[in-house]
Amino acid sequence: MADLLVVDAIEKVYGEGEAATRALKGVSFTVAEGEFASIVGQSGSGKSTLLNLIGLLDTPTSGRVTLTGEDTTALGRKGRARLRNETLGFVFQFHYLLPEFSVWENLTMPAQIAGRSVSEAERERALETLALLGLEGLERKNANQLSGGQKQRVAIGRALMNRPRLILADEPTGNLDTTNTEAVYELFRRINAELGTTFLIVTHDRAVAQQTDRILEVRDGELVQDVRNDYVG
């Protein structure tokens, strides 16, 4: 399958001179379309930095990130914002819903940012997404009125709405209980199988990583392991 993401020798250095910290030290790997992979590592290992660089939220000090064939290092803030909107979906540990807006408005926000009015097809897709997430009937509710698990599911729904090719999830279940955690990973799996969406999940929890097809381990800013996972049930 074609490479969706190419990470080529990226370095990230914070600070200058003696105070400089090398958060990433020349990490390289590729992710093919449709993969369901995880990045594991201890707290402070550089895994979130890596995800932020892949997610075009930050720029590497050196090296390059190529997404859907486009070299992102050449892009300005505007170009990166466009590519984020069109290609990527984000799920964070915190849901980051907009509390001033309803569930429906939060879901359709990426489409609105892209400057599209919510078309009939998009409406259908939003309803499908709600059904997929088990959130039917909640569309008119304010985001603040939902439970923690529901909020995280809406955030996942929002990440899915533009039918992104790559979903980046940073400790997506860090704030959820075991039942909700399992439900979220089941959902990710279903979306991956049904829509072919590529997933890259950052976690410090090995048990979570074991549920993915490929595990990339980051330690002290270096990629120390890249294995296909045989234990997936």
Next chain:
Amino acid sequence: MLSLKIAARFLKSSPGQSALIIAGIAVGIATQIFVGSLITSLQADLVDSTVGSSPHITLLPPDGETTLQGSLADEAVTAEEALSGAAGTGITAAVPVRTLSAIYASGEDSVPLRITSADADGLDAIYKLSEKLVSGTYRLDEGEALVGVGFADEYDVSAGDDVTLLLPDGRVAELTVSGIFDLGQAAANTSFAFVDEASADDEYTAIQIQLADVFASSEIAPRLADELDVEAVDWQEENAELLSGLAAQSGSSIMIQVFVLVAVALGIASTLAISAVQKTRQIGILKAIGMGDGAAGRIFLWQAALLGAGGTLGGIALGYGLIWGFSFAPVPFSIRPEPTFIAISATIGIAVALLSSVIPARATSRLDPIEVIQNG
């Protein structure tokens, strides 16, 4: 338009904060409208009582001559129209008059009277006598005179009474008082008298002129003097103290208004700055999911525009309310709201609001989504 929708929603999500700042802007704009209209009306009233019923420019014979031709009045109007390039805007009335001094004697007292004679309609155009009558009728037939209320009170003269005047050439004139006027100035009320044109010849002592804009006299008077080769006396030269008082008053009024606007601007800027901090997380996530820097910055411009528009509308309503309330105050003049001034205040109000949003809007457009994501 997404920026506008988000701006409106942000404002709606903090109704108390939004209402307070709208009230703040409204009070500022209302103060500006009220103080501005009060000073403008007060000054207009002062100017009106000073020159509303007297000539704005008086054309006098040039040095060495004692009389002017009556036709000069029409020439002045034509000349001014030609010089200013606009018809019917400068001079509203130009009336040839004869002035002479007479003595009124009553018992042992005698008092000088300044008699102005001219066509009755012309006198009314300059002095608004028909509006200023307190008794009798506005009529100037042959042998009739209008006298001031001060003179009438002093010498116990009523409409219909006869008065005898001693003229400079030694003749005695017997006149019937047809009406008594109040020009609002003690000097004019005790020493002015008006009679109809007594002579059929075309020799006049002065041409009295009224203007549409009283303050244009300083431009028009020298123009007419040059063009018609006469002496032109401008009311502003004779009332320099009043005018410097008015200028000082205008200056202090502008200062008050500027400070009010600065207070409004600081209020909006601080509210928006707080709002920008409160909404950092939302802006960060909107940017993470693809909102551009410009669109994110515009959220605060729209917030400012909405606050400014709401506050300004409220301010106009409140300003009109204050002006209406003032109409019940026991003062001898009323405030007239000036639509142009109010439109300017409204424009300034909204412009100040937009200007106040520049700093938070710029901060927002520069915000990096990573700052929010990393700091949770």
